[in-house]
Amino acid sequence: MRLLIVNPNTSKGVTDRIREAANYATRPGDHFTTVCPSFGPELIVTPQDAELASRAVVETVKAYDAPCDGIVLASFGNTGAEGVRALRPDIPVIGIATAAFAIVGALGGPFGIVTFGRSLVPGLTDKAKEAGVGGQLIGVEALATDCFGDPGTVQSRHALELSQLCIEMQQRGATSIVMGGGPLAGLAAKIGASCPVPLIDGTQCAINILRSTTILPRT
Structure with missing residues (x-):
């Protein structure tokens, strides 16, 4: 392919x-x-x-x-x-949003989104609604910042915090979690073992x- x-x-x-x-x-x-x-x-x-x-x-x-x-x-x-x-x-x-939310819809159940900045929360919420899975969304967890720095290093700089946000989202009741934003591509494979529910990578x-x-x- x-x-x-x-x-x-x-x-x-x-x-x-x-x-x-x-x-x-x-x-x-x-x-x-x-x-x-x-x-x-x-x-x-x-x-x-x-x-x-x-x-x-x-x-x-x-x-x-x-x-x-x-x-x-x-x-x-x-x-x-x-x-x-x-x-x-x-x-x-x-x-990748269409793809990630298609998988969420196929899995069913409540899901959450984890992202790397507070300013991204409204847009991600809107995309979930546009994709028809807004009713399943229980929330969006974000790093408490909008000072992104180099977007290419955001996941390596904040891997532990993002992993903890995934755990907190699972504790809120999410049965799957979308990693929200291109800069988080590939992170699910790195931190997935620390979270007991599927982490969804839109690129994959x-x-x-x-x-x-x-x-x-x-x-």
Whole structure:
């Protein structure tokens, strides 16, 4: 399976984390290319960030000319999805929020979201509602900060705190937990042993959903 995985922000560190998460889901014969745009915000927080990043994502996909069986958009805003689908109607395109919440819906039961900043809570809550799983959401736990620093290192700098937030969310009654935000890609595999309920990584969910569809090699 040949996938293009686009980090919609320009952080090389976040792109590395997304690539790492994708590598957990590889199988023999897979070829994943993980890229980020050459322009746009380093982190998508505001509507203005999202608008600029959407344009950047479309331009990034336009510039990619290798064979591709599907595209993953690795932000919880599903940034650029509409434009990319219009550009590439021949292949499936999925955002990591859509993928993560699809798994939540399939699992059923109450779930929570853990993220890395308080300002991200409203947007993540809205995405859960848009995906039709708002009624299952029991809450969003976030680090008590909006000073993100380098978004590519946020998970390594705050791994213990994020792990504790997952435990607290499980204690509130969550039967699964979504790791909210591209900068947390791959963290579930690192801290999952410390939490007794599934931690959901949107990048890996998106890859596995694309794998479950009938994708024929294109030349």
